[in-house]
Amino acid sequence: MQKVIQFTYEEFSSRDELNIADAELLKRADEAVTHASPQFSHFNVGTAARLSDGSIYTSSNKENTSIITCAEQNLLLELHSLFREFTIESIAVTFKNMNPGTSSDFPITPCGKCRQLLLEAEDKSGHAMRVIMAGQSGKIYIATGVHSMLPLAYSESFLQH
16 A cells, blocks of 8 residues: 655745744844854754744754764754753754855755654654744745654654554
8 A cells, every 4th residue: 555645834935925933033043054163064054943932042053073963953952951841832944055156045954863853852842843944045944843844753652662
């Protein structure tokens, strides 16, 4: 039997079409891009998350000779160190490619590892988070719920079977 998994998201032509809260969150992710330190890839990624209490936290990707960490991973590590429990209402991810001859005008999506980490944070909070994906210009994608971005995901529930 063949089955189909569908992915639904919203697409916006530009930042001008976003509501005020999403535009603000994406602006904070843009600011986080400037704090990235990707000394090998030269691919600066920034992220900003709005928690259920309205506070916003940001992070960026880091690279050095012993470790490479994604912006989303760094953000989640910080939130786990600050709070026993937290709920991410929305998270924005954006980038600026610093490699010669490249562009940054398309939406970036979280990598597989980050999708898994975001999914676990979403599952723990019991609240579907909105994921805003953008470049420095151009289209913006918004997905509601990380499960839709990572179908057939591994979850904590597997450990209980």
